Structure formats: structure tokens, C-alpha cells
Amino acid sequence: MSKCFIRYVIVSAIALVALSLPFMATADIIYSFVAVDSITGTNIRNAKCQVFEPGDSVLVAESHASTPFSGNSLILKQRVIVNIPPKEDARYNFFIDARGYDTRVISVDVSAKDDNRSISLGEIALLKTPKQLDEVTVTATKIKMYYKGDTVVYNADAFMMPDGSMLTELIRKLDGVTYDEQGQMFHNGRKIESMLLSGRDLFNGQTKSLIRNLGAYTADKIKIYEQTTDRSKFLGYDENADKPLVMDIHLKKEYSFGKIISANGGYGTDNRYLGRGYFGIYNDTFALSAFGNANNLSDNRDPGRIDFWSMENTGASESSYLSGGIMYQYETLDKKRKINGKVDAHSSDTDIRSGYERTNYLPSGNTFDNSFSTNRNTAFSVSTDHTLNLIEKQWMLSLSPRFYYQRNKGDATTISATFNNDPGSISASDIEAIFSGDNEHIRSLLINRNMLGSNSHSSVLTGSLNSNVDYRLPDKGAFRHNVNIHATGNYGQSKFNTISHQWLSVGNESIRTLNRRTYSDIDPTHNYSVQASAAYSANFKNRSTLSVSYSFSHESQFNTNNRYLIETVNSDLALESIKFGAMQPDNELLNSIDPENSYRSDYVSNRHNLNFSTDMNWGNKYVDDENARGLLQFSATASLQLLDRKYDYRKIDYDTIASRFNALPSGHISIGYSRESYKQRQSMSANVSWRSEPQLFSMSDVINSSNTVDPLNIFRGNPDLRNSYNHTASASLNFRKNTALYHNHSLNLSYSFIHDYITRGMVYNTLTGVRTQSMYNVDGHRTFRATYSSNGRLKESKKSSNFSLGYSATLSYVYSRSVGMIASITTNETATPDRQFMYSHFLRPQLGISSLFGKNHSIGVSSNASLRHFSGNDFNSFNTAEIDYIIHASFSLPLNLSIASNLDIHTRRGYTDARLNTDSYILNGSISWYWKQTGLKFTLDGYDLLHQIKSITYTIDPYGRTESWNNILPRYAMLRISFHKFLSPKKKSEEY
Numbered sequence: 001m002s003k004c005f006i007r008y009v010i011v012s013a014i015a016l017v018a019l020s021l022p023f024m025a026t027a028d029i030i031y032s033f034v035a036v037d038s039i040t041g042t043n044i045r046n047a048k049c050q051v052f053e054p055g056d057s058v059l060v061a062e063s064h065a066s067t068p069f070s071g072n073s074l075i076l077k078q079r080v081i082v083n084i085p086p087k088e089d090a091r092y093n094f095f096i097d098a099r100g101y102d103t104r105v106i107s108v109d110v111s112a113k114d115d116n117r118s119i120s121l122g123e124i125a126l127l128k129t130p131k132q133l134d135e136v137t138v139t140a141t142k143i144k145m146y147y148k149g150d151t152v153v154y155n156a157d158a159f160m161m162p163d164g165s166m167l168t169e170l171i172r173k174l175d176g177v178t179y180d181e182q183g184q185m186f187h188n189g190r191k192i193e194s195m196l197l198s199g200r201d202l203f204n205g206q207t208k209s210l211i212r213n214l215g216a217y218t219a220d221k222i223k224i225y226e227q228t229t230d231r232s233k234f235l236g237y238d239e240n241a242d243k244p245l246v247m248d249i250h251l252k253k254e255y256s257f258g259k260i261i262s263a264n265g266g267y268g269t270d271n272r273y274l275g276r277g278y279f280g281i282y283n284d285t286f287a288l289s290a291f292g293n294a295n296n297l298s299d300n301r302d303p304g305r306i307d308f309w310s311m312e313n314t315g316a317s318e319s320s321y322l323s324g325g326i327m328y329q330y331e332t333l334d335k336k337r338k339i340n341g342k343v344d345a346h347s348s349d350t351d352i353r354s355g356y357e358r359t360n361y362l363p364s365g366n367t368f369d370n371s372f373s374t375n376r377n378t379a380f381s382v383s384t385d386h387t388l389n390l391i392e393k394q395w396m397l398s399l400s401p402r403f404y405y406q407r408n409k410g411d412a413t414t415i416s417a418t419f420n421n422d423p424g425s426i427s428a429s430d431i432e433a434i435f436s437g438d439n440e441h442i443r444s445l446l447i448n449r450n451m452l453g454s455n456s457h458s459s460v461l462t463g464s465l466n467s468n469v470d471y472r473l474p475d476k477g478a479f480r481h482n483v484n485i486h487a488t489g490n491y492g493q494s495k496f497n498t499i500s501h502q503w504l505s506v507g508n509e510s511i512r513t514l515n516r517r518t519y520s521d522i523d524p525t526h527n528y529s530v531q532a533s534a535a536y537s538a539n540f541k542n543r544s545t546l547s548v549s550y551s552f553s554h555e556s557q558f559n560t561n562n563r564y565l566i567e568t569v570n571s572d573l574a575l576e577s578i579k580f581g582a583m584q585p586d587n588e589l590l591n592s593i594d595p596e597n598s599y600r601s602d603y604v605s606n607r608h609n610l611n612f613s614t615d616m617n618w619g620n621k622y623v624d625d626e627n628a629r630g631l632l633q634f635s636a637t638a639s640l641q642l643l644d645r646k647y648d649y650r651k652i653d654y655d656t657i658a659s660r661f662n663a664l665p666s667g668h669i670s671i672g673y674s675r676e677s678y679k680q681r682q683s684m685s686a687n688v689s690w691r692s693e694p695q696l697f698s699m700s701d702v703i704n705s706s707n708t709v710d711p712l713n714i715f716r717g718n719p720d721l722r723n724s725y726n727h728t729a730s731a732s733l734n735f736r737k738n739t740a741l742y743h744n745h746s747l748n749l750s751y752s753f754i755h756d757y758i759t760r761g762m763v764y765n766t767l768t769g770v771r772t773q774s775m776y777n778v779d780g781h782r783t784f785r786a787t788y789s790s791n792g793r794l795k796e797s798k799k800s801s802n803f804s805l806g807y808s809a810t811l812s813y814v815y816s817r818s819v820g821m822i823a824s825i826t827t828n829e830t831a832t833p834d835r836q837f838m839y840s841h842f843l844r845p846q847l848g849i850s851s852l853f854g855k856n857h858s859i860g861v862s863s864n865a866s867l868r869h870f871s872g873n874d875f876n877s878f879n880t881a882e883i884d885y886i887i888h889a890s891f892s893l894p895l896n897l898s899i900a901s902n903l904d905i906h907t908r909r910g911y912t913d914a915r916l917n918t919d920s921y922i923l924n925g926s927i928s929w930y931w932k933q934t935g936l937k938f939t940l941d942g943y944d945l946l947h948q949i950k951s952i953t954y955t956i957d958p959y960g961r962t963e964s965w966n967n968i969l970p971r972y973a974m975l976r977i978s979f980h981k982f983l984s985p986k987k988k989s990e991e992y
Helices: 004-024 165-173 230-235 428-433 440-444
Strands: 031-038 050-053 059-062 063-071 077-084 089-098 105-112 116-127 144-147 151-155 176-177 185-186 194-197 219-226 245-251 258-268 273-282 286-295 318-331 336-362 367-391 395-418 447-470 479-506 512-542 543-566 599-622 625-649 656-679 682-695 704-708 715-717 723-735 743-755 755-765 772-780 781-796 804-825 836-851 855-874 878-893 897-909 919-931 936-943 950-958 958-965 973-984 986-991
Touching: 004 950, 031 089, 031 919, 059 077, 059 144, 105 116, 165 219, 230 447, 258 936, 273 804, 336 878, 395 428, 479 936, 625 878, 656 804, 704 723, 836 950
Parallel strands: 031 116, 194 245, 715 772, 755 804
Antiparallel strands: 031 077, 050 059, 050 089, 063 077, 089 105, 144 151, 151 219, 176 185, 219 245, 258 273, 258 973, 273 286, 286 318, 318 336, 336 367, 336 958, 367 395, 395 447, 447 479, 479 512, 512 543, 543 599, 599 625, 625 656, 656 682, 682 723, 704 715, 723 743, 743 781, 755 772, 781 804, 804 836, 836 855, 855 878, 878 897, 897 919, 919 936, 936 973, 950 958, 973 986
16 A cells, blocks of 8 residues: 555656646746835835836736845835746836836846746835926826726826816726716716726715715726626626626725715806705725705706717706705625615706797698797605615525605696798797787698697606525536526506696687687506516536526506596686696586596506526637637527506496407527737627517507597507517627727627507698597618727827827718608598608717826817708608817816816708708806815806807608707806815825
């Protein structure tokens, strides 16, 4: 036995040596050095090192440890260590950095032939960053952005921000990162789904409110990467191929926890005001914040900080807002217990004044609509949601209760008219006085005039409880499997009451066809729904996943709509004198209930869904390039939905039940390939997919009954309506060059067609202007989309000027063949409409170039255009064009001053109304001064200084062409004062 044992030891030793030889031959070369102050020679203990190839932005290595080292003295010094992969005669740039010191770059030659695997660079001296007063001198440029595998890393200290800057201002300067008008964030065109703070998802994805109040100087690095979800980590494999993209803001150690106090207030011309307050506290396990906001600015855009902009994003109202709330989160250090939630309330007061001119495309000849409306709406809402997550060894539980309440009150008036020829430019007062004064020409063209006033109250109340349990079954080697159980319950109710007064005249005589007052009382509409599902998933070697699931859902909705005709009311009674609650069904003012438009409906649906899905991926290293990897991915989903729906509809003299049972299959298949080469510093990916899914019709659209609430727009059900199917094929190609002058290119194509497309069909009476509408199934709807986008850096300074030049370009093209159903008649309103096509071509080029230089100076130019071509069955083809040319700039000046401005030249052509075919010059700007001793920042904003913004939208469909406009926030100037303070237990305080 002893001989066998000795033989076993010898063989094992030989094998171990043999296996070790290739690893020993390719072992990393260990470099070390001691960073010292260039004047005092004292050791700098917080130094770090990053290694790049010259002219490259892919990280080769970075320091991973600092160890005590005595050298030739008894004083222990911190030694910086970095491991470099061996390479044939390579030269690397070592970026050595320490807080309070200028970055030093040294070049080091590395060779795989070198027998010495541990090399000391001795002491490396760093220069202290000089304190700046009126001017800034930059002595070295840090790497602003680099790639670490699939992660994009931005070095926050490399972006020289003026005192008082917030994290949001820093993020705006990151290459490839853009904002849209809704505040959504994108990286190279892909949406960033959530923001993390040092790896933590604070406030359940509501981190934006925190970073708006954190100083830019608190950030160390900002990373963008695909996130592996908590569920994937628990299961031990990625549950799907498409991971969410996240932005992770890593704070410096001294700011990793603390308290934030922030306040911002301002007052300006036309009584414009703004007030914001924020308090936040966070640490390793706990976060709490409270906020408040009051303003009458309609939106939150920052004058002078706009690069891409278009006139259609100027808003469509004048609004004031008041809001406040709290958010909290607690998570244990082991991340197995987590609870978070929020409670917030909002109120708003909105004033909308709008109008439109519409050309109706008809086989018998076009007609023309003019409409003017005013709407005043006040709303109040409160919402709260909370989430509890528990993770144990074998199971993971999530519970989420939610609650929402909203109350609205509105007053609206509409004055409109329809003409058999274009009346030219007319106003609301012209329509109102059309039967009086000298209006013979306009009156001779009149088909109908409609004046409507209404007052409404509504409320909505919803609540839900979601629960989710994942149970991980015992692993069998590389085989992992789990069971998921999900259950959801929802309840909602809504109320709606309206008093309206309508004056309608048909023809060019002053005789009123209709003078009607109505009171609508929609009793609380109750909605109930429950859903439960169970799924089994299995994964093998993290390469293939198979999942099968079954779900059942039940939904019930009960609705009672009573509408009363108030014919006995004095015709001179003012509408506003009628109060809510004054009219009940037994009130003497109620002459009768409207039997045609009063009803009760009960809707019930039961849905069974069986789903199969699989994801597979294959990856390997290439023989010709050991630093490259490729990944082939395949995913497919097939599902069968069994849907049983019943709609019980009852009127006084009509009772019907519509029921539909449908077996609806759907499917999705996707094939993707990606390749990344660290040696060539580039990556690419390609994907093709096909998706088919049903689109359901509404059960209320199949009831064989008429709705005549609006006598000019009568709706009738279509019992023969069918569900439609949407089929979409898509392909994408992406390429990225990871050098210092990086470039990203992407091409996306898609083609979709809808079988049995559900469209609104219309029979138009040319004598009265009455539209009788139904829903129809029709084939022929097609859409093709193509988008090419590119962005990158054209110039990056290697010297002390801190200059960079970047670009972004997008070219989008959309071809659409829209289909509608239309007929024009004079007497027979039962005519069947014919299919009509409209063909549209939409080209949108966007190009922007921006530069950063000095401490915080930037200049950029951009342009975006919307070029359209339309043609169809019943109108001549025409073109429209809207083009924006934008210049934006910001500068940091001495004495802590900064200015920012943007000028937009907006050109519009092709509109029917010649007044719209104009050039507009929109100038916004701001100037700020930071008072460092107090932490106060003073800003003077100017919005639309030339008063030329016009809110105009343009829409077209097979039925007509509409040019509409809305009131917008008028120009203003505002003085704002802001104050921010960070309190950290590691530092006394920091004001900024």
C-alpha cells in the first residue's frame, strides 16, 4: 500500500508540475511603486494606478492592493501593486492618481520575454494640485472614459465642474449619455432602466430625486452596464438574454453615507414662481428622503441647457403644481431583507386653450372644420406603494401593496363649425357671431355650427396587492431548476358626473336644430381582477433555459350610466348656475331619462394562458485571437391564450348579451450573435427576430346599439368585429470601437403588418356634417422603420488643454401605409364605407457636434429636421418640413460666474395656414454666481426671451389633415436662489 501511495505522490507531483508550466509561462508581471509628494517626499497613501495601452480607452489593469513597505527606512510606506498581463514588446501608460494631486502619466515597456516577474518602479513623485483663485491651470488630463469588459466607466474627477454643480450636471457631460424631454436617460440610444448609488437601488428606482441634490464632487466613478437582477442572482443564472441597462454612481468613501439638505426658490416676471425643498439621509442599510415642490412653470426644463430640441416639445398648457412626499428603504447588510416604499401627493391647476383646422378627405369632395376650446382642470392625487423582499437559502418572497386616488374637476367650452369650402382665417368670435352682422360669405359655406359648455367632476380609486415566490429546487451538478408562483389582486372604482349645454345649428340658417341641457351620472364603476400563475424553469450550465408556465386571470367590471335630458330648464339659465348634487332622478327639473344613451353594462372575462419558452447561448474563444470571445444566442416563446369574454348590455328598451370565446396563439423567435475582441478593441452584435401577437377588440364595440351623446358623432357597434394579429420582423446591427476616439454605430430595421386591422370606419353626411362611425376589420396596414445612429469622439486632447470634441448623428426613416374606411352620403346613413389608403414617408435626420474645453466650457451646434411626404386616394400629395438649427454654449468665468445659453432657429414649411409657414428664433439663457462662503447659488433664467415659441402639432390619417395649436407658457425671467449642504459623520460639513 505504501508503494502505491509513493507512486501516487510522484505521479501527482509530475502532473502538477506539467500543468503548472503553461501558467508559469504566462503569469502576470507584478509592478509596484511608492507614490510620494514631489516636495516633501512623504508617502501618499491613497494613490491608485490604472494601466492603458497608448491611445486606447480599454483598461488593461488597475491597482488592486496597497501593502506596507519599509524600504530603506523604518517608516512603513504604502506600496501600490498592479498586475500586467505579459505581451510581446508592449508599451503601457500608467496613470497614477491621488486626491489632491495632479495625475501623472509614465510609460513602461513590458515584455513577455522578461524573466523578472516582479518589478519595482521605486518612488514616483506627484505634484500637488495648485489652489485656484480667479483662474484655473490644468496640468494634466485624466482618462475621462474607459471600458472594463462590458462596463463603461467614467472617471468623475476628470470632468472639471464649477463649484456648486450637481450630479445631474455632471451626468449631462458624459459621452454617449442623452436625456429626452420626459427626463428619460439613454446611453448610445439604449434606455437606462434604473440608477444605482454605489451598487444600491435606493428608493426602488427613484434615485433621480437624490442625485439632483448631491454635489458633483461626491462622485468617484460612474459606471454603465447590464445588470444581473436580484432574482437571477438568487436562481444562479440569467433568466433572460436582455438584461436591463443601469447607471451606477459610485461615491467617494467620505460621501458614502450622510445627510443632504437642499432648497431652491425663485420668482420672476408674470408672477412666475418656483420652490423646491429636499432632505435625505442614507447609509449602508437605510435611506430616507422627503421632498416638496411648488411652481407654475408648466415644466422643469433648464434654460440654456438644451442641445436637441423641437417646437413640438414646448408643452400644451399653462400649469401650476404642488407636490410632496417621502421615500424610504431599509436593507440588511447581507441583502436578504429589504423593504422600501413611498408616499406622495400631487395637485395641479391646468389651463388649456387650443384650436385646430382640419381638412376632411372625402370621395365627394373635402370639407373643412374649425374648432376653438378652453379647458380649466384642477386635480389632486395621492399614491403609496411598498415592497417587501425576503431571501432565504431556497426561496425568495416579494410582497407589494399599492394604493392610488385621484380627484378631478373641469370646466370646458368648445365652439366649432364645419364648412363645405375653406373659409380662410377665422376666429372663435367669428363662429359665435356667424348668424349676426356682416358674415354672409362665411355663412354661405356653413354646414353646421356647434357650441358646447360642460362642467365635470370625476374620481378614481385603485388598490392592488402583488405577491411573488421563487422556490429553488436542489441543484444537480450544473443543472438548476426552480418553481415560481405569482398572485395579484386588483380593485378599482371610478365616478364621473357631467353637466353640459349644447347649441347646434345645421345649415346656414339661424334656426337652432338642437338646444339641449344634459346631466350625466356615472355611478361608481367597479373593477375587480385576480391573476395567478405557476411556472417551472430549468437551466443547464447557464447556457440553456427551458420554462413552462400556466396562468389564469379573472376580470369583472360593472358600470351604470344614467343620462338625463333637462328640457324644462329655462333656455336663458346660465350653465354655471347648475350645481352638482342639485339634480337627482326624482328632481322636478329632470323631465326624462335619455333612453338612447342610458345603460348598464356588466363585463366578465376569464383567461387561461399556457406558455413555453427557451433561451440558449453558445460561447467560445477563437483560436486566432485568444483575447476575443463570441456568443450566439437563441430564444423562442410560444403561447396559447384561451379567452372567454361576456358583455351584458341593457337599456330601457334593449337588452343583449355578447359573448366571445377565442383561442389565440402567439409566438416570438430571436437569434443574436455578438463578438468582442480585446486585442482589436472593438465589439459587434447582430440580432434578427420575429413576433406575432393578437390585438383584442373592445367588447363594447360589438354591441349592436347606437350612442348619440354627440349628435355630430354617432357611434354604432359592429357584431362582426374580429381580433387582429400584429406580425413584426426586425433586425439590428451594432458596432463599437473602444479606443480613446471611440465610435458607436447601430442600424435597426423593422417591418410590421396587421392582419384584420381594427380601424374606425366612417359614413359622412355632406349635408349635415354628421359622422356615423363603427369599428371594422380591414387588411393593408403596413409600417417599415429604419434607423441609423452613430456617436463618438472626434478629438481628445493628450495635453493640458483638456479639450474633447464629440458628435452624435441619427437618421430615421418611416414608411407607413395606413388604412381607413370612409363613405360620403347625403341621405342613406346605412351605407358601407370603402377602404381608403394613405401613404406617408417620414425622414428625420439629427446631427450634433459638441466640444468641452477648459475647466467647464462647452460649445455645440446641432440640427434636427422632420421631413414628410403624404399621398392618398382622395387628396393631392403634399410635403411638410420642420427644421431646427441650435447653438448652445456654457462658460465658467472668473469670480465663480457661469453662463449658459441656447439659440434655436425653427423653420416650418408646407402648412395650409400661411401664418404657420414662418421662421422663429427661440433664445433661452441663464447666468449663475456661486457664493462659496455661504453655499448659496444665484441664478437668473430667461425663457423664450424673443417671445416666438408657438405650440403647434400636425397630424394626418386616412380621414383628414389636422393642424392644431395650444397655449404655452409665456416668456419669463426668473431669479433663483439655491442652497445645498452635505453633512457626513466623517466630515463636519460641506456646503456647495
